[in-house]
Amino acid sequence: MLSKKTQYAFKALMYLAQQKEEGPVLIAEISKKKKIPLKFLENILLELKKAGILDSKKGKGGGYFFAKDPAKVYLAEVLRLIDGPIALLPCVSLHFYEKCKNCDEKHCGLNRVMCEVRDANLAILEKKTVEDIR
Amino acid sequence: MLSKKTQYAFKALMYLAQQKEEGPVLIAEISKKKKIPLKFLENILLELKKAGILDSKKGKGGGYFFAKDPAKVYLAEVLRLIDGPIALLPCVSLHFYEKCKNCDEKHCGLNRVMCEVRDANLAILEKKTVEDIR
DNA sequence: CATATTGAGTCTTTTTCGAGAGCATGAAAC
């Protein structure tokens, strides 16, 4: 299961993609419409901004909007940014790899199965973008 | 990513499957060989016992062993028992479903993609057993 | 320039997860 934070991030991005023709969207609006705790959402959007996915404007008429074309924001990218590894085990993660203590990965049955799972997930998450969940 | 608890559960089951011909295995032995904190492992094995997957014997010559044929213990079953939902979102979970507030699942793009991911995972996890990761 | 609007930053609280300590319980061996 994804962390709450990541679930919220996806929902916020989906909402922003739906509203992208309307100009900047208020944090408060996303919070209300998608039922996300306001201050928690602030942090999430800020992270997405620092990662170059979103941008924001302060003051009247301000809010959040895409810095990057949503059709080029892959779900895998968002997931790794907010949640971390996509793989189920550290020893099968591509971006957050950690060696298994006391386990020879070449001959580990668990490793083999978890690689399969990871590849199945990546096949979807590295192809689908925020535009696809609009 | 799986919780530590679930990762440990899989590793312990893998080890037990490898040693299944040797009779009961000590918690301490699994803990040492698979580098799992002893008391944490105790809880995990107990849960697996209460679920009918493992059984245990106290006293000398005691330890843990399979109550069920490891070839019939599906990875999905273990994962759901220790970790909870396999799906990435509550609203696409089969066993731990929770309705999405303010989101019509029929027309939610996120829901659609996450269902795909879930099905890809289940295709593997409901087919593979503990015997397969031996 | 004054003010209303809205995002940004800091601090605190609550809950869950990971981990460990200590005692209780049950089984085998002598």
Add this chain to the structure above:
DNA sequence: GTTTCATGCTCTCGAAAAAGACTCAATATG
């Protein structure tokens, strides 16, 4: 039946996640 071995149970502690309160900073508008 007492000792020894190994699991079972309860409590506690610290770290991280989830959530909220309050203050600071930037910008549009008149």
